[in-house]
Amino acid sequence: MKKDNQAPSRLVKREVKKKQRNKKLIIFLVVPIVLLFLLIISYGVSVFFKAQQVVDNSFESDGRDGGSELREDEIDPNVDNVSILFIGVDQGGTRGNSGHGLSDALILATLNKEENSVKLLSIPRDSYVYVPERDRYTKINHAHSYGGAKATIETVENLLEVPIDYFVRINFDAFIDIVDTLNGVKVDVPYEIKEMDSNDTKGAIHLLPGEQWLNGEEALAFARTRKKDNDIERGKRQQQLISAMVDRAVSINTIFNIDALMTAVGDNMSTSMNFKDIVSFTNYGLKGNLQIESLNLEGSDLWTDAYYFQIDEQSLAETKQILQEHLGLTSPASAYSTEDSDDNL
Numbered sequence: 462m463k464k465d466n467q468a469p470s471r472l473v474k475r476e477v478k479k480k481q482r483n484k485k486l487i488i489f490l491v492v493p494i495v496l497l498f499l500l501i502i503s504y505g506v507s508v509f510f511k512a513q514q515v516v517d518n519s520f521e522s523d524g525r526d527g528g529s530e531l532r533e534d535e536i537d538p539n540v541d542n543v544s545i546l547f548i549g550v551d552q553g554g555t556r557g558n559s560g561h562g563l564s565d566a567l568i569l570a571t572l573n574k575e576e577n578s579v580k581l582l583s584i585p586r587d588s589y590v591y592v593p594e595r596d597r598y599t600k601i602n603h604a605h606s607y608g609g610a611k612a613t614i615e616t617v618e619n620l621l622e623v624p625i626d627y628f629v630r631i632n633f634d635a636f637i638d639i640v641d642t643l644n645g646v647k648v649d650v651p652y653e654i655k656e657m658d659s660n661d662t663k664g665a666i667h668l669l670p671g672e673q674w675l676n677g678e679e680a681l682a683f684a685r686t687r688k689k690d691n692d693i694e695r696g697k698r699q700q701q702l703i704s705a706m707v708d709r710a711v712s713i714n715t716i717f718n719i720d721a722l723m724t725a726v727g728d729n730m731s732t733s734m735n736f737k738d739i740v741s742f743t744n745y746g747l748k749g750n751l752q753i754e755s756l757n758l759e760g761s762d763l764w765t766d767a768y769y770f771q772i773d774e775q776s777l778a779e780t781k782q783i784l785q786e787h788l789g790l791t792s793p794a795s796a797y798s799t800e801d802s803d804d805n806l
Contacts, residue, residue, distance in 0.1 A: 508719050513736045515723045521630075521731040524611035529624035536626055538572075538741040542788045544623060545570045545734075548605060548613055548630040549699075564605040564613060565685065566699055569621070571787045577745060578752035580787050581703065582780065583696025584617065585758065589769035592616050600769060610733070620777075623784045627734045633659045635729030636684075637677030639706065642721045645674040646705040648698075652689055656682035692770050693757055700755040707753075756780060 528535060536543055549566030567584040586602040594604060594612035604616040614625045637659060640646055649672045658665035658678050666682035668675070675683055684702055687695040710722070745751055759776035763769040785791040 508723075511720055511723055512739075515726060516732070516734070516736040516739055518728075519726070519730045519732050520735060521610070521733060523614055523628055523733040524609075525614070529614075529618065529626060531618060531622070531624035532626075538626075538738050539744075540574065542571065542573045542575075543626040544572070544784075544788060546610075546614060546617055546625045546628045548610060548628060549636070550605065550630055550632050561606050561609045564602045567601065567613070567617065568696075568699065568703070569617060569623075569625070569784070571623070571784050572742070572745065573787050573789070576752065576787075577750065578754065578787070579745070580754050580756055580784065581700055582621075582756040582758070582784065583700055584620075585692030585696060585760070585770045585772075587692055587768060587770040588620075588758070588760070589763055589771055590616060590620050593619055600767075610731075621784060622781050623788060623790070627732065627738065629730065629732045629734070631726070631730045633681060635726050637681055638725035638729070639722060640675070640677035640680045642725045643706065643709045645676050646680055646702065646709050647672065647674050648680070648683060648701055648705050650675075650683065651694075651698075654682060654686050654688075656686050656688075658682065691762075693759070696757055697755070704753065704755075756783065 547566070547568040547570065548564050549568075550562050550564055563586075565586060567586065569582045569584065571580045571582075572578075573580075584601060586600065588601040589598060590601045591598050592601070592604045592607065592612065593615045594608040601613075601616060601620070604612045610628045610630055614628060618625050650668050650670050652670050654666065654668040655664055656666045657663045659681060666679055668679060668683065680702060684699050685695075686698075758772050758780055760770050760772040763771035782791070
């Protein structure tokens with residue numbers, strides 16, 4: 462009888478030990494997952510508040526009451542198509558940050574909600590345009606030195622006849638730090654480049670032709686140089702850099718560099734967007750299949766009292782139409798001129 466009683470007892474003990482082992486295995490697997498989950502959540506919360514702090518500290522009014530005069534109603538980036546003017550300024554390094562300074566790069570981005578698409582227009586810095594701030598024609602990059610973001614926005618709106626809803630201004634230091642935080646960007650260098658660095662040290666940057674990884678200083682030289690081409694090609698290089706930076710930034714390898722990226726931007730950026738506005742733009746990336754198209758203005762060299770870039774009128778008219786349609790301000794049907802309509806009667 463004792464043996465019969467001992468057999469079930471041993472079976473029970475084996476079952477208990479098996480359950481204990483299973484529990485240990487479950488705990489071994491679950492605990493790291495839970496800890497990782499909590500880490501991601503806590504990290505996400507800290508990043509969220511850090512991002513909000515960075516944006517709050519970087520906020521700067523564009524100096525216009527009620528937004529663009531080319532808008533009839535107040536816009537909501539959650540539902541409306543909007544535009545953002547990116548202003549790269551010739552500051553940072555040895556230049557310091559006093560005064561407005563010249564704009565070294567101007568890129569207008571229009572965002573279309575329904576199409577989940579972005580159009581990037583690079584505006585040559587030497588473009589000969591009318592600057593309302595001074596009531597004169599001069600290089601477009603002078604507008605920023607005359608009146609900062611407000612004067613630049615008014616000049617671009619006058620040129621393209623599209624509303625500028627927001628601006629983002631960034632200097633050399635932020636650009637360099639962002640690229641370095643991304644551990645470099647991969648671009649195709651078209652020809653040998655010898656350029657100064659951000660501290661104006663001549664010949665400090667030497668790049669050979671071909672596809673390669675560039676650090677922050679090298680990427681800045683790549684974006685700025687125009688010794689062997691012109692403003693149009695310079696704009697294309699800047700667009701290539703933006704695409705490379707976006708591709709790099711959305712890489713899974715940079716998820717935990719978000720905090721460092723925000724620190725890199727820090728005091729080197731100013732924007733008229735608030736945190737709520739910026740959060741609304743994440744929908745473009747979350748939808749997937751974001752379409753980015755680069756646009757360029759055609760033109761020719763113009764020599765008067767100095768060198769200027771004369772924008773081609775036909776190219777300008779076509780670009781205006783593309784941007785207006787992308788923002789939903791006009792329909793494709795409106796592209797036909799009155800003269801064309803009369804011919805069809």
